[in-house]
Amino acid sequence: MDQVLRFIDDQRARFVDELATWVKIPAISSDPAHKADMRKNAEYLMNEMRRLKADRVELWETPGHPAVFASFMHAPGGPTLLVYGHHDVQPVDPLDEWISPPFEPAIREGRMWGRGVVDDKGQVWIHVKAIEAFLETAKKLPINLKLIVEGEEEIGSDHLDGLMREHAADLSADFVCVSDTAMFGRGIPSLCVGLRGLAILEVQVSGPRQDLHSGSFGGGVANPVNALARMIASLHDESGTITVPGFYDKVKTLTDAERKEIAGLPFDEKEWLASTGSPSVTGEKGFSTLERIWARPTLDCNGIWGGFQGEGSKTIIPARASAKITCRLVPDQDPDEIARLVGAHLEKVAPPGVKVKVTPSHGGHPYLAPTDHPVFDVAKRAFAKAFGRPTVFIREGGSIPFVRTIADATGKPCLLMGFGQPDENAHAPNEWIDLENFHLGIKSAAHLYDELGRLPAEGKR
């Protein structure tokens, strides 16, 4: 391992240069204009895999953008690790808020700035370089390693389930490692052990056939905007608790140990609040801010519209009003059930004089890692070695569709070993990665491979 680590130190600058070259390819999966860039982007990764002489390097086509698969089966009889990442990136709007152009990576303040530097190209490259470090020194990896890097994570991973069914055998492994999350803070190695799920619905309230003159008709018939506001208001009580019957029925209560662990994290609430720009923290009573964003379900209107939105005033009763609603879910809430419960509640509380149409969409399940599995101790140790301080268990309020899918499909434990930071602007202008995290991330991955190599294969335990 000394040689491996020394190699990583020696090649530090080259690794950064290579990441910058990859980041220059504008792999925006949501924009059809970048379809060719997506292939070029996948090709860049495949060429590197070929250079490292992977056993297999394959482009897996989907009806959307292709995924890249590679494998290094260097440890016959040894354990197999499946590493997941994605090569597509978020859109860049609003472009004028970027300090340096999103696809011309720049180094400032010990960070690399650019779209995809941390979400998720930088984190994929961490694994690629850890692999290289073994191959250039020990000439082989201490484990069998498979890499799946999809091209549609930022647009909902729509074709991932299909790929996983089609390539179930190719993807079989003893452990899974996903590097697409953030560390709790600079220099704090963090394993993410929980992700929230997502229930999605849209509600439309309609009243009159068309907008009515509020003078002639106001007071005579229901106003869909007023009605929708009333319905949305009814979804929470004064204490911020969601009032939809059955909403909390399947929520796993936080254990005292979990609450203690969360309370022990060095969370600077004031700094966190400043990063949002909101006037104060607030939410469900009885829970700390970290508990609320990690381990409690929410119900947010993501958008609302109806009637006149222009300059000045227009005295109408709008014909209709709509809202987009998503709920962040925690184990063991079910996305379809929650969308149904919220929809039914909205229909029930609708005031007289309006019609309500609820349209649920496909959501995602929450995830909680089996932290009593021994591999979590192994990962903690590996991570801590690179960063020189203890690894903490954290959660993430968002979703990574792959995690729940792979967990359900394989039943194998999934290590969410992320190297970003919470304020990295992953989906906003001026995305950045801390270059020290990038460097220590490569070492963390190397330690992880090394430690896993000393474990017996999962099947043999």
Added chain:
Amino acid sequence: MDQVLRFIDDQRARFVDELATWVKIPAISSDPAHKADMRKNAEYLMNEMRRLKADRVELWETPGHPAVFASFMHAPGGPTLLVYGHHDVQPVDPLDEWISPPFEPAIREGRMWGRGVVDDKGQVWIHVKAIEAFLETAKKLPINLKLIVEGEEEIGSDHLDGLMREHAADLSADFVCVSDTAMFGRGIPSLCVGLRGLAILEVQVSGPRQDLHSGSFGGGVANPVNALARMIASLHDESGTITVPGFYDKVKTLTDAERKEIAGLPFDEKEWLASTGSPSVTGEKGFSTLERIWARPTLDCNGIWGGFQGEGSKTIIPARASAKITCRLVPDQDPDEIARLVGAHLEKVAPPGVKVKVTPSHGGHPYLAPTDHPVFDVAKRAFAKAFGRPTVFIREGGSIPFVRTIADATGKPCLLMGFGQPDENAHAPNEWIDLENFHLGIKSAAHLYDELGRLPAEGKR
């Protein structure tokens, strides 16, 4: 009068054609792109006044769109009637809901369809043609008649007060007639004796600096859309009563006689409801539908917006949300006071974690006519003669800023003699005027002039 009425019958088709020609000019006062059309529109009316050899025909400039003034002082020592109308029209959005194009007037079902046919070009033309009928037969009018046709009614009559101060002497009269309202139903001559006022405000709720990822932040900070919905919901209670403290303090209670008169009208609630397309009537408990739309104040959101409104879903906590709110007022509510009360209430009920900005706009006062004045009997009689059935007193839920202004400025009684119908789509797609109403309207105006000519001038009574 026989000759006058025969002329009106004989020229019926031509009068309709002339109205159609005027309607073709897209006089949308709210759209700066139609500034030149507004002048062309005024010019069309002025040319007709010149053709009828009015004593004075003047274009009265304002900082916005011009008004047209004309006078026929044919009865020295006799009473003077001031007729008010407006030549500007509402916008036409949504254009694709029009069955025939808004500025290509079409005749279907005994109606003319087009923007402004009834609000208010058709009603102005009714007076112009009644004037013509006298001039072409009796060669003079039985009264002194002044006509003021403004160009900014649909955008709040902002410069009307200025015009009225500047031209106070020009506008002096014994009686005022405003034709810009609707009849109670087809063939029912109706004098409108009450108008509601208007309070206007906009509220903006802001939370985070920019849209936040609802996964990473959801549950931690307030969501401005949820907050705004909650605030709007708090403006009414379960019974449809407005909860803003002080809102009803100055409301004049309906007398038993007024309630009886309203209850006696041939109101077909089912048909009225069908004209709206709403699933049911609803509103403030304890009042009939007619009472609610005529004589009770309301609070309506005319528009709401915030966050993501596109296809699919976007999991954000929106940075802000806004709503446009107007209240219809009844005597003796004050628009500025009500806007202030509603704004203060919204600020008070705002949940933690958001900032609230309330922007009130200039509204209008409610109006109640002095129906004990003898001119109301005269007008009732004239109107009834043309339509062959008794005239009813009604109210109108909307506002006509001019009415309250002229009433306050002159102290003279104002006759609201309207020829529209309640379901005429005045501010919506597919505006229409009943051509029989248009025809009998011209006769009504002629009868009114004739009857007023037999009254002594107001000053001499």
